[in-house]
Amino acid sequence: MLRPSQNLPRTRTLPVDKHFLTSLFTPRSLVVFAGNPAQPDSATPLGRVLLQSLEEGGFPGPVTRLDIEGEITAKLSELAQTRADLAIIALPDDQIEAALEIAGRIRCRAAMVLSSGLPQTTCAALHAVARRHHMPLLGPNSLGFQRPSAHLNAGATGPLAHQGPLALVSQSGALTTSILDWARHNGVGFSTVVSLGANSSLGLAEVLDYLANDSATHSILIYMEGIRNARRFMSALRAAASIKPVVVMKAGRKPAGSHAALTHSAAIVGSDDVFEAALRRAGVVRVRAFTQLFSAAKCLASRYRPVGNRLAIITNGGGPAVLAADWANDLGLEVARLGDASRVGLAPLLGSQASLGQVIDLGEEATGAQYAAALKVASADAGVDGALVIYSPKPGGLPGTEPDTVATAVTEVAHLQGKPVVACWMGDETVRGSRSLLAQHAVANFRTPEAAVEAFGNLASFYQNQQLLQQTPPPMTALDSPDAEGARLLIESVLAERRHVLTEMESKALLAAFHIPVTRTMLARSASEAMLIASQLGYPVALKIDSPDISHKSDVRGVALNVMTATQVRDTYNDMLAAVAKVLPQARINGVTIQPMSGKPRGRELYIGMTTDDPFGPVITFGAGGTMIELIADRAMELPPLNQFLAHRLIERARVAETLGSWRGAPPVDVDALEQVLLRVSEMVCALPQLREMDINPIILDETGAVAVDARIVVEPSGSSSSLPYQHLAILPYPAGLAREWPLKGGGLCTIRPIQPDDADMLQALVRGLSPESRYFRFVSAMQEMPARMLARYTLIDYDREMALVAVRHHRQANEDGSFSDREEIIGVSRYITNPDQTTCEFSLVVSDSVSGQGLGSRLMLSIIDVARAKGLSEIQGLVLTHNDSMLRLMRSLHFEVKPYPEDPDFRLCTYLL
Numbered sequence: 001m002l003r004p005s006q007n008l009p010r011t012r013t014l015p016v017d018k019h020f021l022t023s024l025f026t027p028r029s030l031v032v033f034a035g036n037p038a039q040p041d042s043a044t045p046l047g048r049v050l051l052q053s054l055e056e057g058g059f060p061g062p063v064t065r066l067d068i069e070g071e072i073t074a075k076l077s078e079l080a081q082t083r084a085d086l087a088i089i090a091l092p093d094d095q096i097e098a099a100l101e102i103a104g105r106i107r108c109r110a111a112m113v114l115s116s117g118l119p120q121t122t123c124a125a126l127h128a129v130a131r132r133h134h135m136p137l138l139g140p141n142s143l144g145f146q147r148p149s150a151h152l153n154a155g156a157t158g159p160l161a162h163q164g165p166l167a168l169v170s171q172s173g174a175l176t177t178s179i180l181d182w183a184r185h186n187g188v189g190f191s192t193v194v195s196l197g198a199n200s201s202l203g204l205a206e207v208l209d210y211l212a213n214d215s216a217t218h219s220i221l222i223y224m225e226g227i228r229n230a231r232r233f234m235s236a237l238r239a240a241a242s243i244k245p246v247v248v249m250k251a252g253r254k255p256a257g258s259h260a261a262l263t264h265s266a267a268i269v270g271s272d273d274v275f276e277a278a279l280r281r282a283g284v285v286r287v288r289a290f291t292q293l294f295s296a297a298k299c300l301a302s303r304y305r306p307v308g309n310r311l312a313i314i315t316n317g318g319g320p321a322v323l324a325a326d327w328a329n330d331l332g333l334e335v336a337r338l339g340d341a342s343r344v345g346l347a348p349l350l351g352s353q354a355s356l357g358q359v360i361d362l363g364e365e366a367t368g369a370q371y372a373a374a375l376k377v378a379s380a381d382a383g384v385d386g387a388l389v390i391y392s393p394k395p396g397g398l399p400g401t402e403p404d405t406v407a408t409a410v411t412e413v414a415h416l417q418g419k420p421v422v423a424c425w426m427g428d429e430t431v432r433g434s435r436s437l438l439a440q441h442a443v444a445n446f447r448t449p450e451a452a453v454e455a456f457g458n459l460a461s462f463y464q465n466q467q468l469l470q471q472t473p474p475p476m477t478a479l480d481s482p483d484a485e486g487a488r489l490l491i492e493s494v495l496a497e498r499r500h501v502l503t504e505m506e507s508k509a510l511l512a513a514f515h516i517p518v519t520r521t522m523l524a525r526s527a528s529e530a531m532l533i534a535s536q537l538g539y540p541v542a543l544k545i546d547s548p549d550i551s552h553k554s555d556v557r558g559v560a561l562n563v564m565t566a567t568q569v570r571d572t573y574n575d576m577l578a579a580v581a582k583v584l585p586q587a588r589i590n591g592v593t594i595q596p597m598s599g600k601p602r603g604r605e606l607y608i609g610m611t612t613d614d615p616f617g618p619v620i621t622f623g624a625g626g627t628m629i630e631l632i633a634d635r636a637m638e639l640p641p642l643n644q645f646l647a648h649r650l651i652e653r654a655r656v657a658e659t660l661g662s663w664r665g666a667p668p669v670d671v672d673a674l675e676q677v678l679l680r681v682s683e684m685v686c687a688l689p690q691l692r693e694m695d696i697n698p699i700i701l702d703e704t705g706a707v708a709v710d711a712r713i714v715v716e717p718s719g720s721s722s723s724l725p726y727q728h729l730a731i732l733p734y735p736a737g738l739a740r741e742w743p744l745k746g747g748g749l750c751t752i753r754p755i756q757p758d759d760a761d762m763l764q765a766l767v768r769g770l771s772p773e774s775r776y777f778r779f780v781s782a783m784q785e786m787p788a789r790m791l792a793r794y795t796l797i798d799y800d801r802e803m804a805l806v807a808v809r810h811h812r813q814a815n816e817d818g819s820f821s822d823r824e825e826i827i828g829v830s831r832y833i834t835n836p837d838q839t840t841c842e843f844s845l846v847v848s849d850s851v852s853g854q855g856l857g858s859r860l861m862l863s864i865i866d867v868a869r870a871k872g873l874s875e876i877q878g879l880v881l882t883h884n885d886s887m888l889r890l891m892r893s894l895h896f897e898v899k900p901y902p903e904d905p906d907f908r909l910c911t912y913l914l
Contacts, residue, residue, distance in 0.1 A: 021210040023109035027085035033099040037065040047090035049156040057153035090114040104133025113139030123199040142197035143173040164189020165218035191216040205236035212240035230615040235798035241283035242796040274613040283469025296458040308385035309460040310336035312378040313359040315390040316366040324449035349373040367400035368409030379417030407434040411441035424452040473643035475686035475733040482514040507711035525591040549587040602666040603702035610694040624656040625698035642682035689718040689728040745854040755804040804831040830860035
């Protein structure tokens, strides 16, 4: 068998199973620079807070305090032998760089700088020192971090937090301390708390990557204000969200840039809208208040996930249920009504006051047993995705109606139903013990119906966003191939003329190159020519001014519709030129375009656009079209690339979707045709990095199909020096072009292609079918199958920073009824993950025992090496168990350098220069 050990991301060679930030967040020893140890008053204010935090936290490992003055040089050789994991620096600004240099020379594995207000030039110098010594650096301008399980309070964020399963990452030091103070008084605990700061060398992406692999962290909470690299941020966020729940709070809204006037799309899309779309695509939940961070995490940490947004409401009072139902409607949730069979079965178990309408009102005298019965029936109903249980205390209630009794009954059945349950015990003193009882049994409970409904809404959003996360569409669809080369030539010719705005004719030509239906349009340069063209096209026609300087033609009387005769064409032509010249005398006029009316009198006017966001890049927008587009502001948006599932969801999110069925006597439209146009726009965005903005407005859709009536496109030079494709996208498309067929020596073919999320079952089958020795060689453990989180991590990957190639064998098997069906199985996987230095990568390989010795291992390794080389990486490396002779032979046959691994004699380090 041919197997290396598992892949190990690192900047230096680290022991097996360690993330490259382990020495930062889980250090075994510390070196602290916080003034002269012999002079307590020499520490800065931040230094004094740090020393106090370390002492009160009770870190059990060795802590060495150093000063950068005096005898430190003489101790360098001695300190080099100890090699502390983490250096913490809290010194005056002019001493920080020298201390960081010392930390590098004594070979500290990681460093952290506590400071505030350092200028950008100083921060850049510190980053350079850290890179030179290969030290991950948290800071500068950071308030540090906490690891409660390690009794490590390394910073100035307040007292050590309680231990718990949540991780908090914040780009605001002030908000970090506020959140910790709130959490301390509400019994919320953390696995990790990180205050990043604005100039930290380590960014949000790297910390997210660590927390995604941290076994002590079950959910991740993020407060953020901005990002530097959208691709790396989305890569890390998607990877983390595929393994554990992630909740994000983003502060600040800013308008789109000054270029927004060029097209409708830029004018109606703000950066916060794009950020919302990015988070949705990453599979995370967004909240807007830090108290909601914890309520969302509380629910997401439960065992069950909803598969929809239908919420059953169980109550003993009508008023609270109405509040809950109203809020559910505001959030886009559906209040679930029990089915007939459920209502018939439940009614005999309830009291005479009960009402089974839109909500399940048990009446004021509802007992715990009746609550439990209602919860069981509601959870079993196929039309219910989750339940909200509301209890209002009643004075002088009957036995069995007490808040503790009802809470006990609910907790006994809540976790037996397989669907999420949230609770709202209203009041204060009377229900305080009940809330504690619910919390002890992990039933998420809230003080108000609105908060409870919001919590379920977070669960529903999480499920829906996780579906979006699973989508990895290729850049090109299975539709007819577009004329991408012709489109590029058209754009190059426009840019060569130093123009950026395409004319309507050019814009429609670009759409036609990607098979988007457009109205036939011709340009007239005189009134006589306009009459001839109109006669050829057939009446009625539409006339539009053609000018690169006019974005909104209607605003300058540059559009005339339903022109019926040649005389009207002549007069309209002359009047239009005169009107435009009066309003915009400096505008360049190419002429007037003539086109037949759409021929879709009962069609819906829609809008499809594209704008470029900083930093997320291209964004596709959809909504209601026509001249009222800015006023209506109906927009839904999605990051490319799209597939049919994403296109369908994009349409559903727009309000105009309600008009696409039977509407005002018009038959339902051809939604498939609209989805195809969105897929074509996605192809354009992926293939043409020069696109900056685009309007297709209106695109008219009816039961026979879609046609683009008007279009306007803005282009700029791509500005990317990289030779790699799709660098302008925040989400890398599925690399379908890497798929190859390869003949097996035993006969037959297999397909070697990039892994997909829906390969999870086949990958699990491969691992289960391995021999114990093969599994140990691959995973360095005796596990018999991959845990769910590992399986998700290995199948839902970001193709920008890693690649996994699977060899898939196809079988044709006979069924019991005599028919035949095709079956696929994965028989091998090769993988690399880019290291934090962004220049080297770690590999892994596994091949099924059934094809051992057929050369598949060599083919998979050569294929993954080719991908890494094309990515621009310089070296591929991996650890192989010393007694894995067959793998070591393979490495040598592929010209890998095989040498001892200094930190563990059980492994050999195999490296290959690309």
